[in-house]
């Protein structure tokens with residue numbers, strides 16, 4: 001293990017790189033070959049989402065920045081630019097870790113100003129990415145939320161969430177708690193190239209199965225539906241069928257977005273793996289970030305029909321926070337549009 005402690009000069013420079021958070025050290029370790037962890041002491045953790053009335057959540061907690069799940073299309077890539085870090089491979093490998101996350105959260109929940117609002121996690125980057133296996137920030141975060149009976153939701157692609165299944169189930173017995181697992185498709189070949197650092201879609205659906213069996217409501221965010229690669233009728237059917245078999249309480253489709261940051265990286269990947277599709281993508285997206293309204297409606301309609309056929313949802317639990325599709329064509333107002341929170345955190349969805 002190599003501990004690369006920062007020099008005083010680095011420390012002095014670091015707050016400029018990482019906003020108000022103070023970098024304590026940078027770590028490379030053989031168990032996480034190719035990944036560098038930047039450990040920071042955060043000044044604050046709970047972020048308010050600007051314009052939350054148009055989003056399915058108002059408050060978020062994000063203990064990490066950057067994500068080793070390395071999804072090619074990840075919306076959060078451009079948030080690394082605010083740290084002066086690379087939005088491509090750097091986003092996948094330079095992971096900022098708020099090592100004091102639980103301590104700061106506990107302090108913030110205890111202030112008289114906090115009213116116990118719902119907190120969404122995993123809305124910027126995955127809180128159960130590989131780094132969580134090393135840093136174990138989530139158990140402390142879950143404990144703090146549970147002690148305060150604070151409602152929360154988790155959105156993840158990480159099977160590591162099962163490590164904390166008991167804690168989540170315990171919290172769900174006393175507060176409004178839900179988990180959403182992101183599974184855009186079950187096509188193994190597409191998964192290996194476009195989401196190379198994630199557990200397989202079928203393993204993610206095992207998360208749905210296990211947590212549902214423990215009494216935790218789990219929905220599936222079917223995102224992204226990838227045009228021309230993951231949107232054929234038989235592919236949609238296979239995915240919704242698998243989601244239903246896993247016992248999900250809901251399935252919410254979301255077509256691929258190509259916002260700046262993700263767009264360049266995704267089109268580079270497309271050129272390498274499926275160059276024949278470049279003209280089709282140009283036709284569908286033009287210079288914009290969103291597939292046209294007719295396309296989004298078509299995908300949503302198909303998935304909803306399949307969901308009805310396989311008996312999924314809709315579930316209307318009072319206060320439930322389900323991740324919902326953006327209104328087509330609302331550019332700039334959808335969840336994850338990249339709004340910047342007061343803590344300097346941009347918001348996105350997995």
Ligand code: SF4
Pocket residue numbers: 067068069070071073074075076124125126129157198349350
């Ligand atoms: S889409 Fe989600 S899981 Fe994938 S890299 Fe981005 S934050 Fe991580």
